[in-house]
Amino acid sequence: MSTYRFREEDAQDEILELLDKFGDQSAESEIIEIKGMILVQSSLDPIAVIDNLKQLVASEPWQVRYVLRVLPVQVVVPTRLDTITQATRDLIKKMGYDTFRVTVEKRHNNSLGSMQIVKAIADQISNKVDLENPSWVILVQVLGGLTGVSVLRPHQIFSSVVEKRK
Secondary structure (H helix, E strand, O other): OEOOOOOHHHHHHHHHHHHHHHOOOOOEEEEOOOOOEEEEEOOOOHHHHHHHHHHHHHHOHHHOOOOOEEOOOOEEEEOOHHHHHHHHHHHHHHHOOOOEEEEEEEEOOOOOOHHHHHHHHHOOOOOOEOOOOOOEEEEEEEEOOEEEEEEEOHHHOEEHHHHHHO
């Protein structure tokens, strides 16, 4: 999850309160060394959390003040090309023959290049690439020694700024 720099504690309180409201009283979060980033772990389905956040912003936009972006992570693996591609291989089965895009966001890691990750993932997939309007987004979040991987529909990524404009 991302927030404004130096508002991490406010965002942490807000997301934990929202997750409690959505049904997870035992969610945990951690403010990490990367400014504006918070790791959140919940027992709730991450896609359901995104849907709940979107509904909340549509009906009560003032409830979400500090949470800027929530990127659901389906699998966390060590930051190595082989573990990232294996995690992706397991998740892409649900894509069928739809179009896709690979999005890599890297922080605090110089051992792997973004294009190296994109190529390794794309080489496994025979589907057509669509960078502008894909049916699926393969999202790779590199945070130092750990990497989160998800295969999502584009609307399954939450941005409070985008949602408040609707």
